Amino acid sequence: MGRAPGRFLTGSENAGLVTIVTSMTNHDELAGVSGTQQAAIAVVDAHAAHNYHPLPVVVSEASGAGVVDIDGKRYLDCLAAYSAVNFGHCNPQLTAVAKEQLDKVTLTSRAFHSAALGPFAAALARLANKDMILPMNTGAEAVESGIKVARKWGYEVKGVAADQANIIVAEGNFHGRTTTIISFSDDAEARDNYGPYTPGFKTVPYGDADAIEAAIDDNTVAVLLEPIQGEAGVNVPPPDFLPRVREITSERNVLFIADEIQSGLGRTGATFQCDNVGVVPDLYLVGKALGGGIVPVSAVIGNEDVLGVLKPGQHGSTFGGNPLAAAVGLAVVELLETGEMQERAKRLGERLLAGLQEFEGKGVTEVRCVGLWAGIDIDPDVATAREVCQNLLARGILAKDTHGQTIRLAPPIVIAEEELEWAIDQFGEALGDFLA
Numbered sequence: 001m002g003r004a005p006g007r008f009l010t011g012s013e014n015a016g017l018v019t020i021v022t023s024m025t026n027h028d029e030l031a032g033v034s035g036t037q038q039a040a041i042a043v044v045d046a047h048a049a050h051n052y053h054p055l056p057v058v059v060s061e062a063s064g065a066g067v068v069d070i071d072g073k074r075y076l077d078c079l080a081a082y083s084a085v086n087f088g089h090c091n092p093q094l095t096a097v098a099k100e101q102l103d104k105v106t107l108t109s110r111a112f113h114s115a116a117l118g119p120f121a122a123a124l125a126r127l128a129n130k131d132m133i134l135p136m137n138t139g140a141e142a143v144e145s146g147i148k149v150a151r152k153w154g155y156e157v158k159g160v161a162a163d164q165a166n167i168i169v170a171e172g173n174f175h176g177r178t179t180t181i182i183s184f185s186d187d188a189e190a191r192d193n194y195g196p197y198t199p200g201f202k203t204v205p206y207g208d209a210d211a212i213e214a215a216i217d218d219n220t221v222a223v224l225l226e227p228i229q230g231e232a233g234v235n236v237p238p239p240d241f242l243p244r245v246r247e248i249t250s251e252r253n254v255l256f257i258a259d260e261i262q263s264g265l266g267r268t269g270a271t272f273q274c275d276n277v278g279v280v281p282d283l284y285l286v287g288k289a290l291g292g293g294i295v296p297v298s299a300v301i302g303n304e305d306v307l308g309v310l311k312p313g314q315h316g317s318t319f320g321g322n323p324l325a326a327a328v329g330l331a332v333v334e335l336l337e338t339g340e341m342q343e344r345a346k347r348l349g350e351r352l353l354a355g356l357q358e359f360e361g362k363g364v365t366e367v368r369c370v371g372l373w374a375g376i377d378i379d380p381d382v383a384t385a386r387e388v389c390q391n392l393l394a395r396g397i398l399a400k401d402t403h404g405q406t407i408r409l410a411p412p413i414v415i416a417e418e419e420l421e422w423a424i425d426q427f428g429e430a431l432g433d434f435l436a
């Protein structure tokens with residue numbers, strides 16, 4: 001299109017981009033989308049890499065469980081940024097803390113101490129009943145950090161021979177997008193053409209404790225699991241799975257690392273999904289909701305005997321534990337300490353499960369729901385999950401498909417009961433459109 005770099009697009013150039021996007025994006029999906037939104041989507045498609053396939057809605061404002069698009073249409077958010085917005089969009093308790101911190105200090109790096117880090121670290125460790133935290137930013141960084149800590153612990157404490165450590169992971173896992181993490185993914189989309197891959201991982205079927213026991217050898221330093229697999233479609237393991245993993249790993253001197261980045265911090269009706277099954281892992285990995293939907297905040301949480309292997313200079317992050325993140329993280333922990341969010345997710349989750357079960361056998365083949373987190377399998381003879389999500393979008397509900405036939409619902413925990421009822425009704429109507 002021959003324009004100078006850095007110059008803003010004129011209206012007619014923007015209009016030109018609409019032509020580009022319609023040739024890249026499914027025409028049906030843009031039907032009914034306003035010209036204003038199509039133009040906004042076109043700019044993103046032209047200048048941001050196409051590593052996502054968003055539903056065609058352009059959000060400009062949000063609060064609580066509601067979002068508003070650039071045309072002023074309101075929607076109920078039933079995804080909550082993959083659980084990063086557990087406590088609602090622009091939660092006033094959290095934004096007030098962020099605004100106050102913005103005027104104090106936002107970044108020192110860990111070269112110096114900041115007044116905010118200590119209280120945050122102490123509070124988060126207390127919430128998890130552990131000694132200390134390793135603060136990072138994104139979820140993937142927390143996972144990477146957990147892997148590094150486990151390997152270091154393996155060599156320096158357990159006595160594994162140099163470079164021989166292995167970590168057991170599960171089929172269908174999703175732990176993020178770094179080169180090492182995708183090395184042990186079995187999702188071709190996430191993994192293909194990013195090799196050479198990081199060695200040192202063994203994959204076993206999810207939910208199979210015997211397979212874990214059989215896979216452990218003298219060089220196994222950790223078992224890394226999602227207590228519920230989120231990306232895989234809210235895949236809930238048998239109730240005795242995590243307790244058995246805990247038993248086996250304790251007996252064999254292997255660390256149990258629970259990736260609670262999506263399942264933790266209120267979503268499942270408890271502080272951690274591990275709490276729901278009476279299990280205490282060696283390391284918790286947390287992220288997403290820890291930043292209150294405001295800033296990326298993640299952490300590895302554990303005891304000194306494990307996290308203590310890290311010495312100055314051996315791991316780090318310029319932004320990890322920065323004062324803004326720490327202030328928001330502390331406010332999130334304080335919110336969770338009251339237990340209200342966990343209680344609410346549990347109560348509303350029971351309603352969500354009961355509501356969704358009504359559709360089993362009527363366009364839905366299976367519903368899995370823990371707390372306010374549901375995976376709904378759409379009957380392939382009826383529609384794809386994406387088609388149902390498109391229909392929900394038109395009805396004012398934001399939801400996201402995963403793996404073709406599954407819809408994941410994870411509304412902000414602050415959602416009002418009437419909003420949840422409305423969402424369940426709309427889901428029924430949307431499904432009904434395909435059954436008719």
Ligand SMILES: Cc1ncc(COP(=O)(O)O)c(C=O)c1O
Pocket residue numbers: 082138139140141143174175176177226230231259260261262263287288
């Ligand atoms: C269980 C789990 N671990 C790790 C991650 C990665 O988090 P992030 O996208 O913040 O890197 C995700 C993201 O969806 C996740 O669900």
